[in-house]
Amino acid sequence: xxxxxxxxxxxxxxxxxxxxxxxxxxxxxxxxxxxxxxxxxxxxxxxxxxxxxxxxxxxxxxxxxxxxxxxxxxxxxxxxxxxxxxxxxxxxxxxxxxxxxxxxxxxxxxxxxxxxxxxxxxxxxxxxxxxxxxxxxxxxxxxxxxxxxxxxxxxxxxxxxxxxxxxxxxxxxxxxxxxxxxxxxxxxxxxxxxxxxxxxxxxxxxxxxxxxxxxxxxxxxxxxxxxxxxxxxxxxxxxxxxxxxxxxxxxxxxxxxxxxxxxxxxxxxxxxxxxxxxxxxxxxxxxxxxxxxxxxxxxxxxxxxxxxxxxxxxxxxxxxxx
Amino acid sequence: xxxxxxxxxxxxxxxxxxxxxxxxxxxxxxxxxxxxxxxxxxxxxxxxxxxxxxxxxxxxxxxxxxxxxxxxxxxxxxxxxxxxxxxxxxxxxxxxxxxxxxxxxxxxxxxxxxxxxxxxxxxxxxxxxxxxxxxxxxxxxxxxxxxxxxxxxxxxxxxxxxxxxxxxxxxxxxxxxxxxxxxxxxxxxxxxxxxxxxxxxxxxxxxxxxxxxxxxxxxxxxxxxxxxxxxxxxxxxxxxxxxxxxxxxxxxxxxxxxxxxxxxxxxxxxxxxxxxxxxxxxxxxxxxxxxxxxxxxxxxxxxxxxxxxxxxxxxxxxxxxxxxxxxxxxxxxxxxxxxxxxxxxxxxxxxxxxxxxxxxxxxxxxxxxxxxxxxxxxxxxxxxxxxxxxxxxxxxxxxxxxxxxxxxxxxxxxxxxxxxxxxxxxxxx
Numbered sequence: 001x002x003x004x005x006x007x008x009x010x011x012x013x014x015x016x017x018x019x020x021x022x023x024x025x026x027x028x029x030x031x032x033x034x035x036x037x038x039x040x041x042x043x044x045x046x047x048x049x050x051x052x053x054x055x056x057x058x059x060x061x062x063x064x065x066x067x068x069x070x071x072x073x074x075x076x077x078x079x080x081x082x083x084x085x086x087x088x089x090x091x092x093x094x095x096x097x098x099x100x101x102x103x104x105x106x107x108x109x110x111x112x113x114x115x116x117x118x119x120x121x122x123x124x125x126x127x128x129x130x131x132x133x134x135x136x137x138x139x140x141x142x143x144x145x146x147x148x149x150x151x152x153x154x155x156x157x158x159x160x161x162x163x164x165x166x167x168x169x170x171x172x173x174x175x176x177x178x179x180x181x182x183x184x185x186x187x188x189x190x191x192x193x194x195x196x197x198x199x200x201x202x203x204x205x206x207x208x209x210x211x212x213x214x215x216x217x218x219x220x221x222x223x224x225x226x227x228x229x230x231x232x233x234x235x236x237x238x239x240x241x242x243x244x245x246x247x248x249x250x251x252x253x254x255x256x257x258x259x260x261x262x263x264x265x266x267x268x269x270x271x272x273x274x275x276x277x278x279x280x281x282x283x284x285x286x287x288x289x290x291x292x293x294x295x296x297x298x299x300x301x302x303x304x305x306x307x308x309x310x311x312x313x314x315x316x317x318x319x320x321x322x
Numbered sequence: 323x324x325x326x327x328x329x330x331x332x333x334x335x336x337x338x339x340x341x342x343x344x345x346x347x348x349x350x351x352x353x354x355x356x357x358x359x360x361x362x363x364x365x366x367x368x369x370x371x372x373x374x375x376x377x378x379x380x381x382x383x384x385x386x387x388x389x390x391x392x393x394x395x396x397x398x399x400x401x402x403x404x405x406x407x408x409x410x411x412x413x414x415x416x417x418x419x420x421x422x423x424x425x426x427x428x429x430x431x432x433x434x435x436x437x438x439x440x441x442x443x444x445x446x447x448x449x450x451x452x453x454x455x456x457x458x459x460x461x462x463x464x465x466x467x468x469x470x471x472x473x474x475x476x477x478x479x480x481x482x483x484x485x486x487x488x489x490x491x492x493x494x495x496x497x498x499x500x501x502x503x504x505x506x507x508x509x510x511x512x513x514x515x516x517x518x519x520x521x522x523x524x525x526x527x528x529x530x531x532x533x534x535x536x537x538x539x540x541x542x543x544x545x546x547x548x549x550x551x552x553x554x555x556x557x558x559x560x561x562x563x564x565x566x567x568x569x570x571x572x573x574x575x576x577x578x579x580x581x582x583x584x585x586x587x588x589x590x591x592x593x594x595x596x597x598x599x600x601x602x603x604x605x606x607x608x609x610x611x612x613x614x615x616x617x618x619x620x621x622x623x624x625x626x627x628x629x630x631x632x633x634x635x636x637x638x639x640x641x642x643x644x645x646x647x648x649x650x651x652x653x654x655x656x657x658x659x660x661x662x663x664x665x666x667x668x669x670x671x672x673x674x675x676x677x678x679x680x681x682x683x684x685x686x687x688x689x690x691x692x693x694x695x696x697x698x699x700x701x702x703x704x705x706x707x708x709x710x711x712x713x714x715x716x717x718x719x720x721x722x723x724x725x726x727x728x729x730x731x732x733x734x735x736x737x738x739x740x741x742x743x744x745x746x747x748x749x750x751x
Contacts, residue, residue: 029460030434033427127545130516138516138543139525142451145458145478154459231422232455232477235448235518237546238422278424279416279431287417 008322009177012264013170016042020166029155032162036230038271039162039169040223044244045251045263046172047219050179052249053258055212056192057107060245061118062220064125067239069095069221071135074228078143079134083150084164088225095221096214103210110195119242126240140235161230165223172219176260179215180322188212189258254298256305261321265306363400363407365680367392367670368414368438370428370453372445375420377468380659381445384468386652387663388442389413394639394647395671404678411667418444422452429456438462439680442666443482445659447471447489447519454482463685465669467662471522475704475711481682483689483703484712485666489519490526492615493566495717496592497531499613499736500564503745504589507563509537513554513577515569516543520594524567548573551580558586568593575605582608591748598658598720603730610730611748615717617658618698620645621734621742622718628739629695638668641697665698721745 016039023035048062073091076082082090106117130138151157179185187208190198199205228234247270255266273294277287302309311318369388372381392411395401400408414436416428425444432438433456441457443450443466450469457464458479466474466482470489474482500507510531514524521543528538539559544551546569554577558565565581565588568574574596581591582605590613596602597614622641629636639647644664648656656664670685672694677684693702693714702714719736723743733743 028434030427030431033430037424037427130545138521139473139518142473142477145455148459154455158459231426231452233448233451233473237517238448241421244423275424275427278419279428284417 006181006319006322008320009181009260011320011322012173012261013177016166016169016173016264020163020170023162023166029158032159034275036162036165037275038268039165040227041248041251041267041271042264043165043169043172043219043223044248045255045267046169046176046260047216048248049252049257049259049263050176050216051212052252053263054179054185054188054192055209057209057213058115058249059118059213059216060115060242060249061121062216062248063240063242063245064118064122065095065099065217066220066224066227066244067129068098068125068224069217070224070228071129071141071234071239073221073225074141074143074234075135077225077229078141078147081147084161084226084229087229088164088168088222091225092218092221095224096218099214099217100210103213104206107206107209107213122240122242122245126236129239130236138236140233140238142233143229145232158230161226165226168219168222168226173260173264175215175219176263177322179212180260184208184211192258250295253303253305254295256307256309256311259305259307259311259322262305262307269306363410365409365411365440365674366414366436366438367411367440367442367667368429368432368436369442370418370425370432370444370449371415372420372449373417375418377420377445377449380468381420383657383659384445384663385415387648387656387660387665388667389663390644390648390651390660391664391667391671395667401671401674403674409674409680414438418449420446420449422449425449425452426456429453430460433460433462440465440670440685442663443467443469445469447474450474454479457481461682463670463682463689465666467666468659471519472526472708472711473522475708478709480709481686482710483669484710485662485669485698485701485715486617487712487715487717489522492523492594492717493527493592494530495615495719495736496564496566496590496613497527497534497536499719499745500590500592501534502738503747504563507536507589509539509559509562510564510566511540511542511558511562512538512567513540513542513544513551513558513565514567514594515546515548515573517546517569520567520569523594527566544569544573546570546573549576551577552584555581555584555586560587562588564588564590564592566590566592568596570594571596571599571601575602578602578612579605579608589747592719597722598732600655600732603722603732606730609722610724611722611746613719613721613735613745615719617715617717618661619658619718619720619732619734620655621732621740622697622699623740624695624697624699626695632695632700634693634695634700636695637672638696639664644697661698665696665701668696668698669701 023031051057069091072094073087076087129135148154148157151160187203190203191205251266251270252263256262277283283290307321371385372378396410400410402408418425441462441464443453445468447469450466451474454474458481464482467485470486472488472490512524514520539562574593592613597612598616602609626636673685673688676688690705700714704711704713718734718740720732721735722730723733725731735741735745
């Protein structure tokens, strides 16, 4: 897979790189926390976009990989004292492998049937975890406060977690760019436009879809491990929240599906808006209503998402925004 | 020409991103400045409130309780310190939407930007657990309320203090009551919601029951959101002396209703969370005889005399005054959530007064030594292995009974010292 990364692919990477460096240089805890939430959703939305945006399969089950992978990673950290990086990689690997298995079964379904099947998977995963002894069953798992000592105390541990998340976000965006600019990615987009035609043209659709599903599932597993570690505990209810899957979908639609820049922009806008409204003195009681109206306006008037709209209106930007 | 314009656009975009970021940060700083300046006499209490989402009702009551305390203590001139100054309190809070996602972000902001000196936990064990990490990390004292789970206090925190009786003692009182009502009772069945809180409660109950020589004939969990309990009721062996368990309001009410409709014969039904709610009476006959543990009820009889008998100090408002003033201000009677919010503030007030300072270390020492009686009951914390765990406060058990006019009324039936009526046996249809 020979790829040439054009400027448009490098732009999101550069922004996240600069953003992360800026947060590290400023060294403010509040800024770190706000950015953590935003990066987490950039990672979630961008990884989902590999399946949704490029392949055209709507999945409500993205949170399953976040929950299960995160659970597994957190289990390794809290019960087996594994370091955070190998644990989160293991969490990601479990999610990827699970997606591989699931993909073989459910990616044969198309359209609404696939979407419905993914909702079922979410419920099944929650029921499994709340009955699974090693994961603590319904009461969940937690880490001792002293576990943070290995990272130089709780404060430095949170910074370390932030840096890992920053790196993961960069890798997600890089993976998204690589997939989009590769022949494999072209195959995915052919599937999105017309799966039968793509197969006639020689795209091995079942295999390509499964690989795309695995790539998109790997990252939530890593992010989940980092997020639960930062929280210090995990319960089945927190790990499998359908609304987070839906929020990731909204972010992709908002920014522009099938683009690298779009999900990132969508995540930043959506989370930025929510965070601002939540703490602003004027809107803090009205934040849900305001963000609802805002989303409605966007979906009514720019259904292709912000990036799609800009690319359509200003031809100059087509080279800049991928 | 075209290229330059392109680059200009990009540069502009990046610049506006950075500007937006810094201006937001600056704004936050500006807002925080006055609070920091006034910190000498003004103590900021920070917390998140579930103003939206599934904990909205309980969390609102908790915040009402806290704000009543704050109004009263400020109106009385604040807490007097030995150096002659008085400490007054202001609240700073954000909505956590009943979700864990932003709890840590908001508490970090409360500490760093809003300069909160002391923290109150959000409602519910899960959210409180997430916020406690931040409190401990930044060395702020946090009083948890609305959070009964034991596990938070087993993590090695030294600055987190619990107001609620922990989950591990939630249903033990009901079992003691059973042995009092019928010393021959031998078997119980436990049917519970499979979530963190209920599971913690029944695991502890099972251990306690077995240590008292009871046989747990059934120990079965149901998924959150269950609406049909017939399969579980059918599984309960005939002749058990008591059924215990439940979970949260909706499922527990349905369980109670279906138990009644099935005509199950047993001596006692003790369920979590739902029975103390006034809305539970809407079940009508199905509510009669149901017992439920509660952290506090307006009928409790904690007072200076009881404190004297125990050899400890009574501090703060009386039960009657709390109920009267709360009802007057918020147009509804207080529940245990309200009392929990109020007592969280009251504890801080007492600890600051004892310490004679708002310094975290000194207030912590005062809290560690605290053993007082309040309108809410006794308060004493574990200072050993499970630091901060509530070991002084006890649950009361309520039962729905009928008054002379055959109306359903809530009576306190346990502990005996606080009882307002004699317990009755459960009667199904």
